[in-house]
Amino acid sequence: MSATRANDDADALSRDLVVTNKLGIHARPAALFVKIANRFQSDIFIEKDGEKVNGKSIMGLLMLAAGQGSRLKLHAEGHDAPQALNELESLLKRNFDED
């Protein structure tokens, strides 16, 4: 579930994740996600069904309407990309501290 792979650019990483919390990424989880994403300098994007949005934008995340079971691909690009992916993955795995 968490195969980190380096792209051509050494700083560009991506990771596949599944939304596991019951209510999916609604307003509160989206806010948490964006809050964490904004701590990093890397550009962070989330992809769902081929649609890619800015991971630092609440509206972007809400637009994805990622319910439970949705498959997401997290992209991070920048010098702190690995940490960013780790923290965001852990947030999803903790079910946004919800359930």
Added chain:
Amino acid sequence: MQHQVVTVESFYTQHVSQLQLRLVAGATGLKRVIREPTVSRPGLLLSGFTRYFAGRRVQVIGNAEHYYLRSLPPAERQRRYDLLFSHKIPCVVVSRDLPPDKKFLQAAEKATVPVFQCPLITMKFINLATLALEAMFAPRGSEMGSMADILGVGVIIKGESGIGKSESVLALIERGYSLVSDDVTRVTLLDGREVMGSSPEVTRNHMEVRGIGIIDVVAMFGIRCVRKEKRVDLVVSLKPWEEVSDVERLGMEQEFVEILGIKIPHIILPVRPGRDLARLIEVAAFHQKLKSSGYNAARELNERLMAKMAEATEA
């Protein structure tokens, strides 16, 4: 750019009220894919000419096909039904509420091809269905950026998170312009030449303003401050002052960005504290409007200057 897979089901559910479709057979085939964004009338096929049959399209049976089939003896009619359903057609629509006979429905059921009845006259149905299918097949995607309608100029405002996109849009709304979308704009290609911007359904009419949270623009500023969709005429990128090395000083040349393969005029605005971004975006939009009506201020000024210099050398 996303490639659209249009199933009979999505065509049916999205346009059921407009096209007044009623599913009468073949519900198991709703996942069939419509491969061409138009309709076909299978008259020639039913009369036995099978070459060039446009079987990838929605098949429409109107008066001509219906009464032609009824004129045939039952055994022959059955053969024609089997011929039609031997092709991999997505679905059949019978217009004018003409009643398809039992054998037809059985053949459809066997071939798992959905059959719909529709009260519209054939021509009306064909027009509406073609438009609906065109829209469903249109290339689409999303752009990271907010969009506003500034005096009829559709402007997508881009820039990294936190640079002030939402604040600018808010200030534009205060000036009486309307919000199309905040932060993410959906784009659709119309007729292969115009890019239409709209808001994702979920977040429509809402904005996120840092420090305040999510606001409902309609509740706060009124219905005139939002627009469901607008053609994209200009892209404005907000960039930190330090990052813009060779900022445009004249505006004689036009820069472009591509959205869905269409070239859209592009302006980069350097951001620095104290610059009134909303005002600048507003001016950029007016500027674009003037340019698209054929007036280029920089060029006019330059021509005046050159004329003046020529005069001086002649004298």
